[in-house]
Amino acid sequence: MIFKQTDLAKMPQRYRAHFINSLSGFKSANLIGSVNHAGITNLSVVSSVVHLGADPALLGFINRPHTVARDTLDNIYATGYFSVNHIGQDFFQQAHQASARYPAEISEFSAVGLTEQYTGLPCPYVAQSAIKLGLQFKQKIDIELNHTVMIIGQIVEVIVPENSIEADGKVGIETQNSVCVSGLDEYHTTHSLGRLAYAKAT
């Protein structure tokens, strides 16, 4: 079945949102942790975290400036730091609840029942998360085409279970029960098909 641009334009807004959000493939499922100068913590569910490079270790994520995640952006600009926490199979429902529009004075941590954890950086980690990253804010890139922004951070701290690290450095995120997401609201566990050798032209 083929949909052309005019077919996409005719879709009702909500239908199109579900449809288009499914098309990029499976997405990472993360909670972004941040805090404001008054000490009120914030969590937002983000499915757009993308690897930018390993040296320096950079991640980006996409955000609309004026949606639920606005507190996140304000906090990141104010403190210069944020955390990225993998959503795990055993708390994905609580994590999803953090996508609700809570007022700025309510911390999603207490609202959804997740636990703050600190190491010294000015951003809260999610204690329930097996894999947690602390990032220093580096750059905001405005995407004029649709008024979104890409926030780029450098990984300055990584918290992972020691037994998750394979001999060559790969972290077994499946063994840590990290989940992925498709579309706006479907969560998935994974089953490994195995690792493939570095591909060479033959």
Place this chain on the structure above:
Amino acid sequence: MIFKQTDLAKMPQRYRAHFINSLSGFKSANLIGSVNHAGITNLSVVSSVVHLGADPALLGFINRPHTVARDTLDNIYATGYFSVNHIGQDFFQQAHQASARYPAEISEFSAVGLTEQYTGLPCPYVAQSAIKLGLQFKQKIDIELNHTVMIIGQIVEVIVPENSIEADGKVGIETQNSVCVSGLDEYHTTHSLGRLAYAKAT
């Protein structure tokens, strides 16, 4: 186990690449299809496709300008179009092989045994892929921090099986056997935990 920035800096390059590439979470697994003016087609494996917005329907992906995927960039700049094709469980090994460094005059389609499909756009689709998107190139954003680029395209064509579309517009990409990837080389099928209701503050 906590790794600080200095620990990351001390890692051997290949070890750090495996480590850092695992940290963003599960990634979409796509083949980008393109063609040059001489008619030579190209496929590259991309795990950084990210949803940017539904209206207009925009996707982005991250690329290093001078790696194996350089042909892809040259083709996109030349023709203004590219395709995004979900990697499926039944051909993920062939797809991975497309990441090898073939010379520009060799098409990855024939090198790895995948089939070109056309609808009229100046970019080849992968016939074996259940979910295929045709995109018009919109913008290149230079990420100065590490000399990568984000390529942004607008979805102008969507090819999906009719029975994959749910009543509210969501596409069941798990039912179509799309896979995801972790780190540089591990592929995964998925198992749905279900869809969650739109979260509301209570």
